[in-house]
Amino acid sequence: MLSVDKRYRFIYKPVVFVASLTPALYLAAGAFGLFGLSLGADPVAHLLHSCGKTALNFIFITLLVTPVRRLSGFTHLLRLRRMLGLFAFFYVVCHFFVYLVLDQVLDLHAVLQDVTKRPYITIGFTGLVLLIPLAVTSTQKMMRRLGRRWQRLHQLIYVVAILGVWHYYWQVKRDIREPLLYIFMLSLLLGYRIVVRWQTRRRVTSKSGSATAQERI
Amino acid sequence: MKKLPGGIAPSEITPREVYLSRRSLLAGALAGGAAATLPAVAEDAPPAERLNYTLNREYSVNLKPTSFEDITSYNNFYEFGTDKDDPKANAHTLRPRPWSVTIAGEAEVTGTYHFEDILKLQPLEERIYRFRCVEAWAMVIPWVGFPLGAFLQRFKPTSRAKYVAFTTLYDTRQMPGERYPILEWPYVEGLRIDEAMNPLTLLVVGLYGQVLPNQDGAPLRLIVPWKYGFKGIKSIVKIAFTERQPPTTWNIAAPNEYGFYANVNPHVDHPRWSQATERLIGGGFFSRQPTLMFNGYEQEVAQLYRGMDLRRYF
Numbered sequence: 294m295l296s297v298d299k300r301y302r303f304i305y306k307p308v309v310f311v312a313s314l315t316p317a318l319y320l321a322a323g324a325f326g327l328f329g330l331s332l333g334a335d336p337v338a339h340l341l342h343s344c345g346k347t348a349l350n351f352i353f354i355t356l357l358v359t360p361v362r363r364l365s366g367f368t369h370l371l372r373l374r375r376m377l378g379l380f381a382f383f384y385v386v387c388h389f390f391v392y393l394v395l396d397q398v399l400d401l402h403a404v405l406q407d408v409t410k411r412p413y414i415t416i417g418f419t420g421l422v423l424l425i426p427l428a429v430t431s432t433q434k435m436m437r438r439l440g441r442r443w444q445r446l447h448q449l450i451y452v453v454a455i456l457g458v459w460h461y462y463w464q465v466k467r468d469i470r471e472p473l474l475y476i477f478m479l480s481l482l483l484g485y486r487i488v489v490r491w492q493t494r495r496r497v498t499s500k501s502g503s504a505t506a507q508e509r510i
Numbered sequence: 511m512k513k514l515p516g517g518i519a520p521s522e523i524t525p526r527e528v529y530l531s532r533r534s535l536l537a538g539a540l541a542g543g544a545a546a547t548l549p550a551v552a553e554d555a556p557p558a559e560r561l562n563y564t565l566n567r568e569y570s571v572n573l574k575p576t577s578f579e580d581i582t583s584y585n586n587f588y589e590f591g592t593d594k595d596d597p598k599a600n601a602h603t604l605r606p607r608p609w610s611v612t613i614a615g616e617a618e619v620t621g622t623y624h625f626e627d628i629l630k631l632q633p634l635e636e637r638i639y640r641f642r643c644v645e646a647w648a649m650v651i652p653w654v655g656f657p658l659g660a661f662l663q664r665f666k667p668t669s670r671a672k673y674v675a676f677t678t679l680y681d682t683r684q685m686p687g688e689r690y691p692i693l694e695w696p697y698v699e700g701l702r703i704d705e706a707m708n709p710l711t712l713l714v715v716g717l718y719g720q721v722l723p724n725q726d727g728a729p730l731r732l733i734v735p736w737k738y739g740f741k742g743i744k745s746i747v748k749i750a751f752t753e754r755q756p757p758t759t760w761n762i763a764a765p766n767e768y769g770f771y772a773n774v775n776p777h778v779d780h781p782r783w784s785q786a787t788e789r790l791i792g793g794g795f796f797s798r799q800p801t802l803m804f805n806g807y808e809q810e811v812a813q814l815y816r817g818m819d820l821r822r823y824f
Contacts, residue, residue: 324795334584334594334791335647395795403784411782464782466645467763468592468692 301372309373313380316347317387337395344388349461349475351381352454356482363489375431378450382428385421385457413463420456423449451486454479561716563634563654569710570638571806576649576792578718584791585725586643587744588693589678589685596687597725604684604745606722606729615675615750618666625729629715631664632656636719637712642774642805644738644760648788653733654716659707667703667751674706675699675756676732677748685745693759699732699743700756700770702814710735710810713746736807738772769824773815774805778824 295303320343323330332339355377362370397404407414427447429435436443458479462472587597590604609625634654641649662674680696682688688695705711712733715722722728727744734741740760750756760768767781776786790797804811815823 334580335789336795337789337797338647396789396798398796398798403786406784413782467588 297369301369305373306376309376313351313377316343316384320344337391340391341388341396344384344391345461348381348384348388349457351377351384352450352457353475353478353482355381356450356454360482360485379428379431382424385424389418389421413460416456416463417460420453420460423453423456427453451483454482559721560719561634561654561721563636563716563719566635566637570636570652571640571650573638573640573650575638575652575718576790580792581649581651581717582723582725586645586739587687587725587727589687589695589697589745590725591687592692600686601724601728603686604679604724604728606724606745609729609747611730611746612748613665613750614748615752616668616671617751618668620665628661628730632660634715639712639733639735640802640805640807641733641735641739642788642801644740644768644772644780644785646780646783646785646788646801647791648799648801649791652718653712653714654719654722655712655714655733657709658711658713658732659709661713662706662749662751665751670753671751672703673752673755674701674703675748675750675752676701676743676746677750678743679745679747694762697743697759698756699741699758700752701734701741702755703751704814705734705811708811708814710807714742736774736804736811738768738774740768741772771815771820771823773811773820773824774801774803775820775824776801776803778821 319330320332320340322328323332324336324340355374358370358374358377362368393399393404397407408418409415427449430439430443430446439446458472458475461475462469465472583598584594585597586594587601590597590600607625610622611625611628612620612622614620634656636652636654638650638652641651658674676699678697679685680688701711712735714727714731714733715729717723717726722731727742730746731744732742732746741758755770758768758770760772761770774785779785785801787798788801790799793799802808
């Protein structure tokens with residue numbers, strides 16, 4: 294029987310890595326016309342939307358780690374969180390580069406206009422920028438160096454998740470059913486954290502409350 | 511079913527009773543799958559035949575048309591779903607034959623007419639037009655159809671006819687997307703009368719020489735090549751002459767984003783994206799190209815809007 298360490302190192306992490314890379318490989322195969330795959334009539338739009346949605350999905354999966362390990366007791370799932378978060382960043386970067394290189398053909402003037410004039414792009418771009426410090430500080434070394442501040446910094450992921458879903462919701466033309474589904478899932482993920490925090494606070498205050506009651510007696 | 515203007519003998523036109531009974535027979539056949547009604551079904555079956563037409567060079571652009579595959583698999587036709595590939599997958603529920611079109615409103619001649627009889631009125635022509643969607647993608651499409659203006663003149667519009675209003679079929683069994691309140695159904699569109707009478711404005715019945723596929727708006731759709739694609743209302747069942755500007759579906763849905771005019775204009779952006787450039791479908795990666803004023807039809811139509819503030823009347 295392998296130790297938890299080894300199981301993660303040699304089985305779980307490689308499997309999750311390959312699985313996380315699958316959407317990118319699938320799109321690349323489509324882009325190069327491999328295995329009979331194609332990106333359809335509007336390949337740039339297809340790449341753009343697929344990368345964007347995959348990025349959102351990875352942000353959600355990353356945000357799922359904490360609730361799942363708390364509720365299931367598989368506490369060591371935490372070891373996968375960094376990789377999942379970095380894949381979220383990877384797909385956001387792909388999304389941005391598809392937009393910059395393929396969609397806007399490196400027309401920096403047009404990109405600047407978009408980022409400053411179009412609120413949904415401003416929001417999306419802000420999300421991308423906010424993810425950069427999180428990716429940079431994702432190493433063990435940075436975690437140790439930042440100590441308690443690391444936790445605070447990485448709470449930015451909640452802001453990024455909200456901006457990402459907002460960015461998606463805002464660019465849809467009329468049929469908002471799918472963005473609404475994302476809003477719903479986001480509310481569950483964030484709602485869970487609010488409830489947990491609220492419960493912890495109540496436990497703390499009720500303890501101190503009973504303490505004062507005892508003092509009174 | 512009324513007699514059509516333009517010297518069609520009454521005998522050429524199917525009497526209303528026959529046409530109605532044929533319709534109910536067809537409905538019965540579809541409901542019960544009965545083979546007894548075969549003659550009617552055979553006559554009304556949607557033909558995948560080629561059309562007779564001549565190419566109108568004067569009104570065609572000298573560009574390579576987008577592939578038939580792309581034109582028929584990348585569609586915005588929310589009556590069959592909101593994804594681009596939904597119409598191709600779902601439009602088989604539409605029955606484009608038999609079909610009738612009602613002409614109503616401010617005209618001396620009005621009534622409901624067989625689609626087949628409408629087709630007989632004038633020769634068909636092929637026109638290769640640029641097509642520009644408001645979503646900033648473009649195609650080049652070899653339509654087959656006839657000019658709307660000459661067709662409308664047959665009904666002798668009165669002096670009160672200032673606009674033309676179009677309506678799409680409303681039938682949730684044939685168009686399942688109409689069950690969802692994504693837009694206000696049925697889809698409606700409109701043109702100013704001078705826009706409708708412009709020789710570029712086309713009623714379309716086919717593309718690539720074939721009868722129009724369901725997902726492209728069978729059996730009869732509008733094409734106004736200098737306007738964004740959403741003006742090109744599909745599966746038309748009613749055309750009415752009106753005195754007042756008629757409501758239009760996307761304008762109702764988002765008045766700050768989609769105007770009544772919807773002229774292709776690279777200088778007036780959509781609130782959420784630029785209209786200065788467009789992606790040419792079928793052009794692969796790096797297919798972005800500049801958008802032309804009035805989609806390249808400036809010479810033909812600019813005078814229609816002389817003196818108008820195109821930022822205000824977008």
